[in-house]
Amino acid sequence: MTATEWRGRLDEEPDDLPIDEARPRKREARALLGSLLAPFKATVALLALVVVVENAARLSVPLLVQRGIDHAIPPLLAGGPARELIIVVAVLCGVVCVQAISRMTFLKRSGRIGQSVLLEVRRRVFRHFQRLDVAFHDRYTSGRVVSRLTNDVDAIQDMLETGFDSLITAVLTLFGTAILLVTLDVKLGLMCLAAFPILVALVWWFSAESAKTYRRVRESAALVIVQFVETMTGIKAVQAYRRGPRNQEIFDDVADRYRFDNERTFRLLAIFMPAVKLVGNLTTGVVLLYGGYRVLHGEMTIGTLAAFLLYLRMFFEPMQEISQFFNTFQSASSALEKLAGVLAQKPAIADPPVPVHLDRINGEIAFRDVQFNYVPARPVLPGLSLVVPAGQTVALVGTTGAGKTTIAKLIARFYDPTSGAVTLDGVDLRDFAQSDLRRHVVMVTQENFLFSGTVADNIRFGRPSASDAEVHAAAVAVGADEFIDALPDGYDTDVATRGGRLSAGQRQLVAFARAFLADPAVLILDEATSSLDIPSERLVQRALRTVLADRTALIIAHRLSTVEIADRVLVLEHGRIVEDGPPSELVDAEGRYAALHRAWLESLA
Numbered sequence: 001m002t003a004t005e006w007r008g009r010l011d012e013e014p015d016d017l018p019i020d021e022a023r024p025r026k027r028e029a030r031a032l033l034g035s036l037l038a039p040f041k042a043t044v045a046l047l048a049l050v051v052v053v054e055n056a057a058r059l060s061v062p063l064l065v066q067r068g069i070d071h072a073i074p075p076l077l078a079g080g081p082a083r084e085l086i087i088v089v090a091v092l093c094g095v096v097c098v099q100a101i102s103r104m105t106f107l108k109r110s111g112r113i114g115q116s117v118l119l120e121v122r123r124r125v126f127r128h129f130q131r132l133d134v135a136f137h138d139r140y141t142s143g144r145v146v147s148r149l150t151n152d153v154d155a156i157q158d159m160l161e162t163g164f165d166s167l168i169t170a171v172l173t174l175f176g177t178a179i180l181l182v183t184l185d186v187k188l189g190l191m192c193l194a195a196f197p198i199l200v201a202l203v204w205w206f207s208a209e210s211a212k213t214y215r216r217v218r219e220s221a222a223l224v225i226v227q228f229v230e231t232m233t234g235i236k237a238v239q240a241y242r243r244g245p246r247n248q249e250i251f252d253d254v255a256d257r258y259r260f261d262n263e264r265t266f267r268l269l270a271i272f273m274p275a276v277k278l279v280g281n282l283t284t285g286v287v288l289l290y291g292g293y294r295v296l297h298g299e300m301t302i303g304t305l306a307a308f309l310l311y312l313r314m315f316f317e318p319m320q321e322i323s324q325f326f327n328t329f330q331s332a333s334s335a336l337e338k339l340a341g342v343l344a345q346k347p348a349i350a351d352p353p354v355p356v357h358l359d360r361i362n363g364e365i366a367f368r369d370v371q372f373n374y375v376p377a378r379p380v381l382p383g384l385s386l387v388v389p390a391g392q393t394v395a396l397v398g399t400t401g402a403g404k405t406t407i408a409k410l411i412a413r414f415y416d417p418t419s420g421a422v423t424l425d426g427v428d429l430r431d432f433a434q435s436d437l438r439r440h441v442v443m444v445t446q447e448n449f450l451f452s453g454t455v456a457d458n459i460r461f462g463r464p465s466a467s468d469a470e471v472h473a474a475a476v477a478v479g480a481d482e483f484i485d486a487l488p489d490g491y492d493t494d495v496a497t498r499g500g501r502l503s504a505g506q507r508q509l510v511a512f513a514r515a516f517l518a519d520p521a522v523l524i525l526d527e528a529t530s531s532l533d534i535p536s537e538r539l540v541q542r543a544l545r546t547v548l549a550d551r552t553a554l555i556i557a558h559r560l561s562t563v564e565i566a567d568r569v570l571v572l573e574h575g576r577i578v579e580d581g582p583p584s585e586l587v588d589a590e591g592r593y594a595a596l597h598r599a600w601l602e603s604l605a
Contacts (some may be wrong), residue, residue, distance in 0.1 A: 029333060029605035036117045048234055054102035055172040057095045059180065062310035064092045066184075070077040076201055110391035114160035121153055125339060128478040133349040134414040147222040148342055152335035155218075161330035167325045169316030181530055184308050185300060189289055192312055195283045199276065206272040206313070207330075213264045214330035220258035220340065228260065229250050250303075260265045281314030285498040287312055301541075338377040349413060355433035361440045362390035362425050363552035365411055372406060380560030381575040383420070388568075390425075393553040395566035397596060402572040404556045408524045410441040410556065424522070446527035448511040449498030455484055456491040456512050458499070464517035474517035477546050482507035512547065522552045525562075541565065 036045060049502045072085035125148055129137075154415060178196075182189035231238055231247050238244055292306060295298040365388040372381040380403050388394050396404040409415050410422050421428045431436060441464065450458050460466040461476055466474075471491065475481040483506055487493040499507045544565055557563055565581055571579035571592050581590050586593035 007444075025507045026333070026337065028344055029336035030058070032336055032340045033095065036120055037113075040113050040116070043109060043113060043432045047106055047113075047304075050102050050106045050109075052172065054099050054106065055176060056418075056575050057099035057102065057351070059173070059176045059311075059314070060095050061092065062307040062314075063097065064088055065310060066301075066303040066307035068092075069306055070301045071303075074276075082128050083599050104310075111161070114157065117160060118157055121156060121339065122149060124343060125149055125153075128345075130348050132345060132348050134409070135348055136345065144222050144226055147225040147542075148339060151221050151225065152338055154217070155328075155331040155335035156339075159328045162361060167329075173314055174318045177311045180311050181308065184304055184311070185291075188291060188294075188300075188308055190289065192283055192287060192315065198279055202272060202275055202279075206268060209268050210330045211333070212264065213261065213268060215334045217258070217265060217331065218334040220261045222338075223254040224251075224258050227254050230596065234366065245293060245592070276316065280312075284309065284312055295349065339569060341526075349416060349434065351433050352431050354434065356427050356431045356434060357433075358425060358427065361521040363440075364390040365522060366387065366423045366426070368411075368421045368423065370410065370417045372410060372415065372418050372420060376504055379575065380411075380417075381417075384575060384577070386570070386577065388552060388554070390552055391550060393548050393555065393566045393567060395557065395563040395569045396572060397563060397569060397593065398555070398572035403575040405526055406573075406575075408443060408526045408554060408556055411522065411524060412441055413437055414443075438546050439518075440520050440523040442515050442518050442524060443524040444511050444515045446508075448507045450495050450502070450507055450510060452495070452497055454489075454492050455487065455510060456495055458495060459491075459513045459517055461514050466517055470517060471513075474513040477516050478509055478512040479508075480513050483509070516547050520551065522554075523548065524554045524556075526556045527558070560597055573597075 054499070059342045065294055068085060068088040071083070072082075072088050075081070075084065099214060107356045113568065128134075129148075132140075140447075178189075178193060181192050217605060223600070227247075227250055230565060233250070253364055263424070265306055291305045293298060365386075367386040369380055373379040384403075384407070396407060398404055406415075409430075412416060416430060421430075423429065424440070451461065456468065456471050459471045461471075468491070472481065475484055475491075484491055484493075493501070495501050495507075495510075503509065541561065544562075548565070553566075554568055555562055563569060569579070569581065569583045569586055570577050571586070573592075578591075579586055579593050581589070583593070587597050588594070
């Protein structure tokens with residue numbers, strides 16, 4: 001897949017996703033920046049005053065030079081006292097000190113504000129990504145999530161650290177020197193300002209072109225990160241299927257596109273900056289020629305000409321600073337648009353305005369004519385009605401794609417039904433606050449994801465306040481204590497990234513202990529024993545009776561040994577229940593479950 005095809009794939013994503021190639025979100029980006037800076041309005045105003053003082057001190061230097069040349073040096077050459085020259089030098093030193101102190105104050109305070117803003121950005125984005133529903137994360141690649149929190153935040157950091165300072169200083173210098181040039185000498189000043197329209201045209205052209213270019217740069221950067229993260233996340237599959245060379249081709253292509261887009265920015269700079277410098281040098285040459293002529297004819301003093309040339313240099317310097325600002329601003333603006341797009345994304349699974357709160361949850365689950373589809377016009381559940389009494393253990397079996405995991409995800413409210421309702425103790429799941437629902441409904445999947453940290457940390461994941469004794473009790477209940485005690489540091493053993501220090505079966509047992517400690521009213525096991533070997537599975541089978549006691553449970557499993565502990569079995573086909581009853585009765589009924597049971601026994605033989 002080429003970089004163009006990658007972009008095409010992202011372009012085809014649904015409009016409700018805040019994708020990298022979506023329409024520019026300039027208004028949202030400005031609103032986001034305004035909300036981030038709002039708490040610092042007073043400090044920003046103070047810093048603006050500090051910048052004014054700094055630039056006033058800077059702009060006074062050429063005037064002091066003029067004073068020294070025209071009024072302090074001639075008396076000294078005539079043998080007079082050096083008093084006035086000393087005063088001029090003293091004032092100059094004071095001005096330079098004011099400029100330095102102002103600069104130091106600005107950098108310290110602005111740096112503090114910048115880091116506070118960046119901290120808030122990271123917090124907002126991280127919090128929002130956690131709130132967004134599972135469907136969003138299924139479609140929004142992890143590489144782009146990483147890009148939002150790294151590349152885009154770094155671009156904003158560059159703007160906050162240097163961009164605004166450069167812009168404010170450049171604007172103040174530009175207008176200040178323009179006024180002083182005309183004040184010093186009207187004719188020469190107007191001659192210099194004649195070059196201003198040319199500079200404005202250059203800046204306008206550069207800002208328009210760089211806006212488009214930097215947006216492409218951000219898109220290309222995201223593609224590079226997406227490809228890298230996806231490859232490294234699936235490195236086992238990449239190596240197992242000898243996918244490395246092909247992935248290298250894809251990465252080379254997107255990286256080359258990133259290089260090309262960055263080169264485009266340098267080409268723009270290569271035109272803009274030399275053009276500004278050329279206009280400045282030509283204007284300086286004209287001023288020196290005409291100013292020298294006027295000095296020779298006594299129409300201007302040497303000090304005025306010297307001050308004029310110094311101010312002229314200051315007049316053209318801001319243009320380069322403005323170009324640098326546009327570099328950082330356009331990059332940061334593109335980043336802000338993407339972050340604003342993510343933050344504008346509304347979670348599909350949201351809390352109701354007035355959540356229902358139940359003091360006690362019994363655990364009765366009901367599906368009332370539930371229809372659901374991942375893709376429009378392709379229903380997974382065409383109209384499911386089902387009641388699971390509180391405390392009952394129900395096993396869902398059927399072929400792949402029958403709708404078993406979809407039912408589990410609807411109960412856990414990772415998705416909402418397309419129509420109909422799923423209820424808990426008679427209350428629609430959509431009427432609960434998600435925090436309450438997650439407390440009472442826990443799902444253990446075959447992925448058994450473990451986080452970096454100790455075994456104990458992972459067990460108490462759902463209950464951070466649990467004591468060591470409660471953690472140990474949960475491990476004992478699911479039969480995980482034996483292997484945990486054999487680890488080098490026992491419960492304090494670091495499981496490494498994604499639990500890489502533990503076997504698949506051990507990770508699953510830790511996931512069971514985590515669910516047991518959370519003590520939900522409803523427990524869902526989605527292929528939760530698929531990673532266990534036979535001895536571990538038998539151990540878990542014994543523990544499951546303890547884990548599932550006094551709670552509603554749904555078990556999704558292809559291994560029918562797990563199904564045997566269920567009170568009731570539902571056989572699904574194409575989202576419909578085709579058999580329903582206790583496992584022993586269904587085995588004797590010679591139906592679909594009986595056929596699955598025979599096939600399972602034959603596989604064991």
